[in-house]
Amino acid sequence: MKPSASLTQDASTQDAYTQVASTQDAAAFVSALRGQLVVSCQAPPGDPLRDTATMVRMARAAQAGGAVAIRANGPDDVAAIAAAVPLPLIGLWKDGDQGVYITPTVRHALAVRAAGAAVVAADATDRPRPDGSTFTEIVEAVHGDGGLVMADISTAEEGIAAQRAGADLLSTTLSGYVPGQHRGSGPDLDLVAELAGATDLPVIAEGRIGTPDQAAEALRRGAHAVVVGTAITAPGAITARFAAALAADAR
Numbered sequence: 001m002k003p004s005a006s007l008t009q010d011a012s013t014q015d016a017y018t019q020v021a022s023t024q025d026a027a028a029f030v031s032a033l034r035g036q037l038v039v040s041c042q043a044p045p046g047d048p049l050r051d052t053a054t055m056v057r058m059a060r061a062a063q064a065g066g067a068v069a070i071r072a073n074g075p076d077d078v079a080a081i082a083a084a085v086p087l088p089l090i091g092l093w094k095d096g097d098q099g100v101y102i103t104p105t106v107r108h109a110l111a112v113r114a115a116g117a118a119v120v121a122a123d124a125t126d127r128p129r130p131d132g133s134t135f136t137e138i139v140e141a142v143h144g145d146g147g148l149v150m151a152d153i154s155t156a157e158e159g160i161a162a163q164r165a166g167a168d169l170l171s172t173t174l175s176g177y178v179p180g181q182h183r184g185s186g187p188d189l190d191l192v193a194e195l196a197g198a199t200d201l202p203v204i205a206e207g208r209i210g211t212p213d214q215a216a217e218a219l220r221r222g223a224h225a226v227v228v229g230t231a232i233t234a235p236g237a238i239t240a241r242f243a244a245a246l247a248a249d250a251r
């Protein structure tokens with residue numbers, strides 16, 4: 001991709017974003033994320049917004065608002081957003097909702113790459129993958145294909161292991177989502193700070209960031225960039241928060 005301080009203005013084609021394998025390009029990509037907002041445009045099966053064209057509109061709106069990259073789920077959404085929105089994509093492919101479901105296998109990872117994701121996000125928790133493969137195999141396959149890998153982790157130990165496995169970025173995505181873990185109502189900023197001190201990789205704060213203040217605080221705690229999903233792109237969940245506040249007040 002073009003070495004650039006601005007991911008939003010310089011690239012005219014999505015191709016410019018998808019070949020990030022060389023050290024220089026990877027560094028340019030990572031540096032362009034610094035201090036910036038990534039918006040996750042996802043809607044699960046059954047959600048009224050679960051429609052690829054709707055996710056494309058969400059991504060366009062996110063770009064208009066100042067997002068520098070989009071996180072998206074599944075080859076169809078990734079390909080459609082890549083064709084319509086001139087921002088780099090962090091792609092994943094959720095398969096199921098139990099155990100390792102975020103980009104569980106090399107096949108899922110390469111499909112997301114082929115769809116146009118510059119970065120493939122994959123579960124890098126210490127749980128077994130459904131096909132017995134390893135996170136390292138995903139890293140090797142994605143690097144071999146010219147992409148970067150974001151390790152979605154839930155603990156500092158997993159982040160350190162993901163760095164050893166060759167991940168390019170760490171994201172706190174799965175903190176609170178591994179069975180047995182405590183899940184607070186807000187983001188796990190302690191984990192952001194711990195990872196920032198314990199690894200050399202850029203740490204992305206992701207998961208339950210509900211307000212602009214929390215996003216800014218994540219940067220102060222050491223995050224390289226911030227990913228926000230639900231608080232921006234899930235009107236059902238946002239409505240429920242308002243409705244719950246009114247119901248609590250009425251009691």
Ligand SMILES: CC(=O)N[C@H](C=O)[C@@H](O)[C@H](O)[C@H](O)COP(=O)(O)O
Pocket residue numbers: 040042092102173174177206207208209227228229230231
């Ligand atoms: C745990 C899991 O499966 N997280 C997923 C990962 O892609 C998405 O469902 C989240 O929306 C995303 O991480 C952004 O987080 P939040 O929506 O809380 O801002």
